[in-house]
Amino acid sequence: xxxxxxxxxxxxxxxxxxxxxxxxxxxxxxxxxxxxxxxxxxxxxxxxxxxxxxxxxxxxxxxxxxxxxxxxxxxxxxxxxxxxxxxxxxxxxxxxxxxxxx
Amino acid sequence: xxxxxxxxxxxxxxxxxxxxxxxxxxxxxxxxxxxxxxxxxxxxxxxxxxxxxxxxxxxxxxxxxxxxxxxxxxxxxxxxxxxxxxxxxxxxxxxxxxxxxxxxxxxxxxxxxxxxxxxxxxxxxxxxxxxxxxxxxxxxxxxxxxxxxxxxxxxxxxxxxxxxxxxxxxxxxxxxxxxxxxxxxxxxxxxxxxxxxxxxxxxxxxxxxxxxxxxxxxxxxxxxxxxxxxxxxxxxxxxxxxxxxxxxxxxxxxxxxxxxxxxxxxxxxxxxxxxxxxxxxxxxxxxxxxxxxxxxxxxxxxxxxxxxxxxxxxxxxxxxxxxxxxxxxxxxxxxxxxxxxxxxxxxxxxxxxxxxxxxxxxxxxxxxxxxxxxxxxxxxxxxxxxxxxxxxxxxxxxxx
Numbered sequence: 001x002x003x004x005x006x007x008x009x010x011x012x013x014x015x016x017x018x019x020x021x022x023x024x025x026x027x028x029x030x031x032x033x034x035x036x037x038x039x040x041x042x043x044x045x046x047x048x049x050x051x052x053x054x055x056x057x058x059x060x061x062x063x064x065x066x067x068x069x070x071x072x073x074x075x076x077x078x079x080x081x082x083x084x085x086x087x088x089x090x091x092x093x094x095x096x097x098x099x100x101x102x
Numbered sequence: 103x104x105x106x107x108x109x110x111x112x113x114x115x116x117x118x119x120x121x122x123x124x125x126x127x128x129x130x131x132x133x134x135x136x137x138x139x140x141x142x143x144x145x146x147x148x149x150x151x152x153x154x155x156x157x158x159x160x161x162x163x164x165x166x167x168x169x170x171x172x173x174x175x176x177x178x179x180x181x182x183x184x185x186x187x188x189x190x191x192x193x194x195x196x197x198x199x200x201x202x203x204x205x206x207x208x209x210x211x212x213x214x215x216x217x218x219x220x221x222x223x224x225x226x227x228x229x230x231x232x233x234x235x236x237x238x239x240x241x242x243x244x245x246x247x248x249x250x251x252x253x254x255x256x257x258x259x260x261x262x263x264x265x266x267x268x269x270x271x272x273x274x275x276x277x278x279x280x281x282x283x284x285x286x287x288x289x290x291x292x293x294x295x296x297x298x299x300x301x302x303x304x305x306x307x308x309x310x311x312x313x314x315x316x317x318x319x320x321x322x323x324x325x326x327x328x329x330x331x332x333x334x335x336x337x338x339x340x341x342x343x344x345x346x347x348x349x350x351x352x353x354x355x356x357x358x359x360x361x362x363x364x365x366x367x368x369x370x371x372x373x374x375x376x377x378x379x380x381x382x383x384x385x386x387x388x389x390x391x392x393x394x395x396x397x398x399x400x401x402x403x404x405x406x407x408x409x410x411x412x413x414x415x416x417x418x419x420x421x422x423x424x425x426x427x428x429x430x431x432x433x434x435x436x437x438x439x440x441x442x443x444x445x446x447x448x449x450x451x452x453x454x455x456x457x458x459x460x461x462x463x464x465x466x467x468x469x470x471x472x473x474x475x476x477x478x479x480x481x482x483x484x485x486x487x488x489x490x491x492x493x494x495x496x497x498x499x500x501x502x
Binding site: 015052053054061063064065066078079080082 | 145147162163164166394395398420422429472473476477499
C-alpha cells in the first residue's frame with residue numbers, strides 16, 4: 001500500500017497521541033521528541049486503544065495494563081503484552097502527515 | 103576471573119523480571135532460577151479474571167519458554183529451597199542439591215493467609231496459583247452459589263468474575279466497605295455500589311466464625327448473624343510473605359524481608375524483591391507491596407543492584423483491578439490522608455480521586471480514567487494544589 005494522508009500535523013500537538021481510522025486500520029500518531037511516530041492503535045494484550053496512553057521514554061504505554069511498546073521497533077518493553085505492535089513509516093509534508101501501512 | 107553465579111529463589115514475576123534484566127544488562131555468568139511451582143514465571147493477575155472465567159486457556163508466561171535455554175538460564179522448577187547456608191554461600195534444595203552463589207535474590211513471594219481452623223478442600227479454596235484458580239473455576243456458573251470471605255482485591259475480583267459467569271455470589275467482609283484498607287471508606291463505598299449493581303449480595307460488618315462442609319455444601323458461620331449457605335467458598339483474607347527461608351538464615355525480617363532502598367538485605371550479597379520484600383522506599387518509608395507492577399519493576403531494579411548499581415528503587419507504585427466492565431487504577435501509597443480531592447463524577451463512576459496529606463499528593467485512584475492515574479504518578483510526593491487537581495480542563499502533565 002502506498003502512503004496515505006492521515007491527518008494534519010496541527011491535529012497532533014507536541015506530547016499528544018491521536019487515533020485515526022486509515023482505510024480500516026486503527027493507526028495512532030504520536031508527536032514526541034520533535035517528530036511524528038505512527039503505529040497500530042491496538043494493544044496486543046487486551047486490545048485497548050493505545051492512543052489512550054502516553055509516550056514515556058520512547059515507548060507508548062497502554063493505559064489499561066501498562067504494556068509498553070518501543071516506538072521505533074514496536075517491540076514489547078514492558079509486559080503484560082507478549083507480542084509487539086506494527087510501527088509505520090511517517091512523512092510530514094507541510095501540514096500533512098502521511099503514513100505508509102506497507 | 104572465575105565465572106560468577108547469581109541465584110534467584112522465586113520463579114515468579116519478580117524473579118523472572120530479575121533474570122531477564124540480568125541478561126539484558128549484560129551479565130554473562132551463571133544464572134539459576136529456583137521455584138516451587140512447576141511452571142516458569144507466569145502472569146498471576148489473570149488467575150482472578152480472564153483465566154478464572156475460562157477466557158484465557160492458559161496463563162501467559164512472562165517470558166517465552168525457549169528464552170531460558172537460549173539465555174543459558176538454569177531452571178530448577180517444582181522444587182523448594184530448604185535452607186540458605188550463608189557461610190558456605192549456598193542454597194540447599196529440598197531434594198538435596200546445593201547451589202552455590204556469588205549473589206542471591208530472594209523473591210519468595212507469599213501464600214494466602216488462612217482462616218484459622220478452615221482447611222482447604224475441594225469446596226473451600228484460597229487463590230494464589232494456577233491449580234487454585236482451576237479448582238475455583240469448577241464452582242462457577244449459573245445456578246451455583248459461591249461465598250467469598252474477604253472483600254480485598256482477590257475477593258472483589260473473584261466476585262466480579264463469578265457474577266460474570268452467572269454464579270450467585272455472597273461477598274463477606276468484617277469492614278464497612280470492600281477494598282477499604284486500600285481505598286478508604288468513601289471509595290470503598292463506590293466499589294460496594296458497583297458490586298451491588300451487578301447482583302452481589304454484600305455482607306459487610308460480618309465477622310466469619312468458621313466454614314463448615316456438609317452434604318456437598320458449605321456453610322459460612324457469621325458472628326451474630328445468619329450463616330451464608332453456598333456450594334463453595336473462596337477465602338481471600340490477605341497474603342502471608344514467605345520469609346521463613348530468610349528468617350532461618352538470620353536475615354533481618356520485619357513483616358517481610360527487610361531490605362534497603364536498593365533491595366539489599368542485612369546479609370552481604372543477599373537481596374530481596376517482590377511481594378516478600380519490605381524495602382526502604384525513599385518516598386514512603388519501609389513498605390511491602392503486593393502488586394504486579396511492583397514485582398516486575400522491583401525485580402528488575404534489584405537485579406541492577408546485584409550488578410553493582412546503587413540506585414534506590416523509588417517507583418511510586420501502580421496497579422489496576424478489572425471488575426466487570428469497570429477498571430480501577432491506583433498509583434502511590436496512602437496509609438492516611440486528610441483530604442480527598444475528586445476530578446470528575448463519582449455518581450457516574452467516571453472520576454479520579456486524589457489522596458492528600460497536608461497538601462502532599464500520596465495517591466490517586468481512578469475509575470474509568472487510567473490516563474489520569476498514569477499522569478498523577480509523576481506528581482506523587484508533590485503539592486499540585488487542590489484546585490488544579492479538580493480542574494478537568496487542566497492537563498495533569500502541566501503540574502509536574
